[in-house]
Amino acid sequence: MIERAQHLAAEARDAVHGASSTADLEEVRVRYLGRKAELPQMLRQVSQLPAEERGGAGQALNEARRAIESAVAGRAAELEEAELVARLERDRIDVTLPGDPVRELGRLHLITQTRREIEDVFLGLGFDVAEGPEVDLVHYNFDALNHAPGHPARAWTDTFYVSEDVVLRTHTSPVQIRAMEAAPPPLYVIVPGRVFRPDSDATHTPQFHQVEGLAVDEDVTLADLHGTLLAFARATFGDEREVRLRPHFFPFTEPSVEVDVSCFQCRGTGSVDGGRCPLCKGERWIEILGAGMVDPNVFGYVREYGYDPERIQGFAFGMGVERIAMLKHEVPDLRLFYDNDVRFLEQFG
Numbered sequence: 269m270i271e272r273a274q275h276l277a278a279e280a281r282d283a284v285h286g287a288s289s290t291a292d293l294e295e296v297r298v299r300y301l302g303r304k305a306e307l308p309q310m311l312r313q314v315s316q317l318p319a320e321e322r323g324g325a326g327q328a329l330n331e332a333r334r335a336i337e338s339a340v341a342g343r344a345a346e347l348e349e350a351e352l353v354a355r356l357e358r359d360r361i362d363v364t365l366p367g368d369p370v371r372e373l374g375r376l377h378l379i380t381q382t383r384r385e386i387e388d389v390f391l392g393l394g395f396d397v398a399e400g401p402e403v404d405l406v407h408y409n410f411d412a413l414n415h416a417p418g419h420p421a422r423a424w425t426d427t428f429y430v431s432e433d434v435v436l437r438t439h440t441s442p443v444q445i446r447a448m449e450a451a452p453p454p455l456y457v458i459v460p461g462r463v464f465r466p467d468s469d470a471t472h473t474p475q476f477h478q479v480e481g482l483a484v485d486e487d488v489t490l491a492d493l494h495g496t497l498l499a500f501a502r503a504t505f506g507d508e509r510e511v512r513l514r515p516h517f518f519p520f521t522e523p524s525v526e527v528d529v530s531c532f533q534c535r536g537t538g539s540v541d542g543g544r545c546p547l548c549k550g551e552r553w554i555e556i557l558g559a560g561m562v563d564p565n566v567f568g569y570v571r572e573y574g575y576d577p578e579r580i581q582g583f584a585f586g587m588g589v590e591r592i593a594m595l596k597h598e599v600p601d602l603r604l605f606y607d608n609d610v611r612f613l614e615q616f617g
């Protein structure tokens with residue numbers, strides 16, 4: 269019995285090593301260790317042997333079984349490893365290959381594209397980009413921007429009020445104050461962002477976007493504002509553009525101006541093919557933004573942050589992102605930006 273067990277163990281080991289797949293190996297295991305296999309049956313008969321033979325036989329049979337089990341386990345690990353490697357090799361796919369059919373990439377919304385283009389121009393001129401909250405205090409949206417208590421823009425018909433002293437910001441100008449509170453001069457920032465007003469027609473949506481600009485330094489003049497906006501106009505609408513400033517009024521700038529760019533459709537002539545230019549309506553100029561020199565009263569609200577109106581001056585401007593995009597891409601209706609009809613969106617970028 270002992271000899272037979274040793275013989276079976278040796279035979280099984282050879283069979284185990286000869287197994288070429290896990291399925292093969294399982295067959296070998298069943299052949300030598302399965303319920304009806306010879307060795308397990310012999311083990312079951314040990315109890316019937318004469319007492320003096322039981323110990324030796326039991327030990328030899330168990331040793332043989334353990335030897336076969338460990339050979340099977342070792343070979344199983346080898347085969348599983350090899351099969352895994354083979355499967356990985358076979359199933360390898362290149363996830364960087366284009367799909368089939370190739371999927372079209374999405375594109376940035378025209379407002380996002382335009383905002384980024386505006387940011388790029390001013391980043392190139394040395395401005396930083398800052399942001400502020402869309403829901404802001406009346407203090408930042410109106411008071412610190414020198415709006416008199418009865419200023420019409422404060423009316424509940426012109427501003428979305430969240431509570432008596434909290435509004436959806438009506439412009440990005442409140443971030444002028446926040447930016448000055450956050451850092452002393454010299455300060456050169458632009459502030460892109462969403463703004464809100466209760467208006468809705470072909471040229472107004474209750475939500476739109478602005479980019480604010482603020483430059484504060486020891487000798488900033490209106491000529492610097494003009495030069496900065498000329499660089500912007502040329503980068504955005506073409507190298508031949510000119511810029512003109514017309515007197516205007518904003519509570520927080522003095523003097524205030526509206527800024528026009530020479531029409532890029534008629535090249536500032538007012539006519540196209542003998543007829544009136546459809547873009548500027550023959551005016552030769554197109555309004556693009558509001559601006560001015562920061563009112564000293566505004567600096568009064570941030571004096572403690574290093575803004576002494578006796579020492580520093582600044583210019584500020586604010587433009588509508590949708591307006592710039594409409595002019596540049598001849599978009600006829602502001603609401604197209606928010607309908608999100610893919611036939612519209614796909615035309616840009």
Ligand code: PHE
Pocket residue numbers: 438439440441480481518521558559560584585586587
């Ligand atoms: N905040 C003004 C508006 O929304 C624009 C502006 C900004 C004017 C900065 C002057 C200076 O109409």
